[in-house]
Amino acid sequence: MEEIRLLRPDEFRAAAALADLVFRDADHKSMGDAYPNAFSPSLLQSYGAFVDGAIVSFVGFVPSVIWIGDAHLNVYSIGAVCTHPDHRGKGYAGAILELIREHSRQAGVPIILVSGNRGMYERFGCRTFGNTASYLLDGEAMAKLANAPAAREAVLRPFAPTDWFAVRRLAGQRAVRFEQSLWDLASMIRAEPTASNSKLIHRVWVAERGGEAAAFAVIAVPNGRIAPRGNPMLIEWAGDPVLAAALAARGAGEARAEKLRAVVPRHESEFAGVLEQAGCAGAPGKQSGTIAVVDPEALLVQLAPWLEAKNAGAFSGLRFRLSENGGYVVEREGRSWELTPEAFISLVFDRNGAESISSGGEISPTADLFPIPFPYPAGLNFV
16 A cells, blocks of 8 residues: 655654665764754654555655745755665655645745755756855965964854854844754754765854854864765854854864865855955855745745845835746736746846846846845755
């Protein structure tokens, strides 16, 4: 008997074992430990396909809230998608995704983030999105950052158990961020989701200035016992960008890392400028994974506080909706534009994306509103 449904509390252990079979080897941290929210018997959000009562396919499904100024977006993230080798090619994961689409709409969630970019996700409506710059810091650049004048005037040190309230304060001051409580930060720093994929571990550094924490950085570095599968990387940061960059460089140096990778979203231009002043060139790219907009009307409603603050006149009368053929319709001032998923997602999230509804040299009526800034999905909240 085949069954596709939400997992029950006693089925998550078997789901984690399936994910480990597909994704992990003996040196990896278990998926159940690295992605506790995807395998959470408390949240009860993830889906599975079952054959005769045994789980054969799994889709991790994790709710989050993203803040963009005063606007907050309800978001689901999909990850840890796997099917047992003996049951592949039967359409289980695709069938689960269709259930997830309706689940999201009922929950008031307009967008879904997906950690992959396979054809199955493209058919679901996922597309690449957003603009980033990827930096690879070498030893010379890290030395410049760690010894910047502002860094020499601060105390750069490893995280201490008394730092949690300061780290939460700094994380919450970011205008564009995943909502993270003190407990969320502690749980995900310990889980090491992105880092564990590359067999790296987290190290947290804090900068003090005038006796108060002014920045923190979470970096992923080798543990000294297991050969890593990639370069050390900056996972998350908050606070003064000069000090955060200095912390990342100092932490990487203490871990004897020769290089450090940092992916910087478009809106973090000040942090990117700090890296470039140290001699690093950023390679343009997209955000991690892909995104699907399942409810454009709810997306516009939830973005309203940010859009109104940016340009109330341009926002007035703007409408989004799904078209009958699976695309999107943008309406404003008695005019409408029908867009493909690629064009609509580019409009909302990409630099110069408003050109997708411009014609004949006409300036897009959404150019003063979009793109919206968006936090990096492959940080602590990676699924």
